[in-house]
Amino acid sequence: MPSKSDDQETPPSEKPHYHGHRERLRERFHGAGPDALSDYELLEMALFAALPRRDTKPLAKSLLKKFGSFAEVIHAPEARLREVEGVGDASITQIKLIAAAATRVAKGQVQQRTALSSWNDVIDYCRTSMAFADKEQFRILFLDKRNQLIADEVQQVGTVDHTPVYPREVIKRALELSATAIILVHNHPSGDPTPSQADIQMTKAIVAIAQPLGISVHDHIIVGKNGHASLKGLRLI
Template sequence: MPAKTSEPEDQSPETPHYHGHRERLRERFHGAGPDALSDYELLEMVLFAAQPRRDMKPLAKSLLKTFGSFAEVIHAPEARLKEVDGVGDVTITQLKLIAAAASRIAKGQLQRRTLLSSWNDVLDYCRTSMAFADKEQFRILFLDKRNQLISDEVQQVGTVDHTPVYPREVIKRALELSATAVILVHNHPSGDPTPSSADIQMTKAIIGIAAPLGISVHDHIIVGKNGHASMKAMKLI
């Protein structure tokens, strides 16, 4: 008996019943644009390459029902994806390729622009990179005096609800890179981006060490699948 997570073998009927459906989706995509397609239809098109001889509509709908949205599907942990009937290694590779491409594009846009004049790009990049991760990550964006990105580094990866952060290590790295400002970012896998008291205390500790050295902490952004929170906008720092 085949394993639940294995992908079905390709079948080769002379006229697959889904052939016309795929062509119609492609025509709508090219004619009306991607916004004309629903999440499950866009997901279907992503999956075409993974399973070229199978009707992908049921699998696309099953994935969306399981994870909630297109973004949550492509960022879902591999172990959970494998629990969905019909998903195997090839399909997972295709989904993770889309996730990696989205992150690479967002990072490229961030590096080409003055950071603080395109705040939406910062938020988009942070959400794309971290919002759907299943473990907490603490990321630092190091900036020069013109607020251009010098480096984007994940300093720590923790558990589902905690990441150890060492303020002196943050500032040590900023000095190594000759950064004059930083933006701190971390994610809440629970989905709720509300800062905790520990988040606020840790941020203030970093600011306390950075300020005498001429390093500004522009913000601490927390992202989750339900949105984002800016400590500066919330007047917490």
Template structure:
């Protein structure tokens, strides 16, 4: 009978636990004890991927996502087509990533709904950036407000290309009247990451305001969001 050479005998029917199981529990424990701020972006992504990939070491995959997209926020908002380009990332994992992005948007939208919009401007900006800043195509949305500046509706009006969204000023104002809104906040994103308003952005804002004002609908602001921050046309005195 061959010598054991000092290796521990493995009991029949019991496979040795994969090395990453201990890592998973340690990471979960650190999250429970000290919170997300103590974790790097790739570690937070690991936690997201654990459930979708229960029998794999997901650390290399999480690191690959950060390397490709740049940050946790950019990874969870990346388009499905680009996520599928990452080797080893299947549909179950993409669904988990999408769920995190949707949850973040739902939370920030709820915060906007619960407050008077103009008295919680930072919450509005957070919501706009969460929902649109990392999109790969331009989107144009409108926040419709009542006379107390509380949110009536938040509607995505148009989705365009990487650098243009068709906007129809009369349709925006028509919808405001249908909802009995007395004010609107216009929002769109720049997929390039730079939120600096273009001349077309400024002109479109002026056109909407010119139609809306005589009908009793105020344009409170036009906010442009991007990965690198946001711009307020009202704050910049551009309309």
């Protein structure tokens, strides 16, 4: 069965009505910068390469209407993207390429700096990587004695509302990496980052095992579409 096609051929005798519009968008992007463009215009431009013979504005608006924001579009599951009329393989490849690039850039920023002196970068990276995932992920940032990032690992992937976490496995991995501190991170696919009782109990269990071994748990950050929560900031650990 042939794959779904994004594009329709334009008769060679017809000049696409959106030709001038694309040029004007490009001029604004280069002249005034990306902040001068709305979410739908930026998404529209991002789809130019995938859909060279189609007006991408209606598709960009449909995607934003369904998912809510530029970030939610690029991090939406592939199956849900395909529910939008006009989205095919080329569009999905382009959208997921943007998502991968955003994550790669954010990860690079964290790794190039001292993690705790650039807390906003840590939060931005965690939100970029996890806030829009459709399943829970439990991630650990392992730090050395200077609070430099040694490793960033996804330890577990769960269901839409639960991820199994084993405190002893977390600390075992910290010892293997010679980490002296860790930051725990997980996402709530519901969008609400409010910590549950299970989140609090699990964090306290990890702290209890880590402390006698000289490993600090700097924080447990929960991210969601609606923001983030810090257990340390909430004085829950």
